[in-house]
Amino acid sequence: MPDMMRAVRINAAGGPEALQVERIPVPEPAQGQVLVRVEAAGVNFIDVYQRSGFYKVQTPVTLGQEGAGVVLRLGPGVSGLVPGGHVAWTGPMGAYAEYAVLPADRLVVVPEGVKTRDAAALMLQGMTAHYLTTSTYALREGDWCVVHAAAGGVGLLLCQMAKLKHAHVLGTVSTREKAALARSFGAEEVMLYGERDLAAEARRFTGGRGAQVVYDGVGQATWEASLASLAPRGMLVLYGQSSGAVPPVDPLLLSRQGSVFLTRPTLAHYIATREELVQRSADVLGWVREGSLKVKLFREYPLEEAAQAHRDLEGRRTTGKLLLIPG
Numbered sequence: 001m002p003d004m005m006r007a008v009r010i011n012a013a014g015g016p017e018a019l020q021v022e023r024i025p026v027p028e029p030a031q032g033q034v035l036v037r038v039e040a041a042g043v044n045f046i047d048v049y050q051r052s053g054f055y056k057v058q059t060p061v062t063l064g065q066e067g068a069g070v071v072l073r074l075g076p077g078v079s080g081l082v083p084g085g086h087v088a089w090t091g092p093m094g095a096y097a098e099y100a101v102l103p104a105d106r107l108v109v110v111p112e113g114v115k116t117r118d119a120a121a122l123m124l125q126g127m128t129a130h131y132l133t134t135s136t137y138a139l140r141e142g143d144w145c146v147v148h149a150a151a152g153g154v155g156l157l158l159c160q161m162a163k164l165k166h167a168h169v170l171g172t173v174s175t176r177e178k179a180a181l182a183r184s185f186g187a188e189e190v191m192l193y194g195e196r197d198l199a200a201e202a203r204r205f206t207g208g209r210g211a212q213v214v215y216d217g218v219g220q221a222t223w224e225a226s227l228a229s230l231a232p233r234g235m236l237v238l239y240g241q242s243s244g245a246v247p248p249v250d251p252l253l254l255s256r257q258g259s260v261f262l263t264r265p266t267l268a269h270y271i272a273t274r275e276e277l278v279q280r281s282a283d284v285l286g287w288v289r290e291g292s293l294k295v296k297l298f299r300e301y302p303l304e305e306a307a308q309a310h311r312d313l314e315g316r317r318t319t320g321k322l323l324l325i326p327g
Helices: 045-052 116-122 125-136 153-164 176-184 198-205 223-228 251-256 274-290 303-314
Strands: 004-010 020-025 033-043 066-074 086-090 099-103 107-109 144-147 168-173 189-192 211-216 230-238 261-263 297-302 321-325
Touching (some): 020 303, 033 086, 066 099, 066 116, 086 116, 107 274, 116 125, 116 274, 116 321, 125 153, 125 274, 144 198, 153 176, 168 176, 176 189, 189 198, 211 223, 303 321
Parallel strands (some): 144 211, 168 189, 230 261, 297 321
Antiparallel strands (some): 004 020, 033 321, 066 086
């Protein structure tokens, strides 16, 4: 067991160049903690927000809130896990590294038949898609949903989970190549941003009524069209802001649009308890094991290319999931 490890750190907020690989001591697990050798770390927009300073974090810090790997050492008071077992997590920071110390109650066991890298790719985005489609607005058979960035990591999972519920998907993407990909993952209709009017298309496909729900992780560039696409008493779910933050909203606008609902959820509130974390992760990883949910990996990067991973994600050059591989 080495004394030192490589980790991707930021010492101050900034652009992708702020990501630096440094050598730091391998941490020791304290009470209730587990030392894990990281086999794969997910790259997500929340990492971009923290690196840029849009979300404030205390620096210096090792980024990364999603990963999977092998249990190496248990801290005092930990039970139910064994050294050598494969685990996955989301929430605690520090995944952009060769090793991470994590709270035992935030770890889930990767089931037999599921690849560790697939588990790393699904803990944040997979459970996000899960809570959006089962809890925030629980899709029903025959519902129409709009999925923005339908060829992205969450978007492709939303398309698949909607189809598992026999709902209809109208996806939005930026290129024809992404449109073909979204269709192959379950979107019935796909349109390019700016090519057609989203609200008009949503009404055309729903007999004039509009969509029951819009899942919008883009934010500033799309939220007005998202609101206009809703059926009366529909729900706009703003779960991200990859294009920038949405401006303040006059509540009367929701009334004028048909007494619609607006919510800004976050995964942490949907896996706040151990029971909910286990249930959601078991559903998502179970669907992968049985073959009803596919993981689309865009690219795997070594730790030294973390900055390029962020550039690719921010530049909307990606489809599916980005992973950092410490090994």
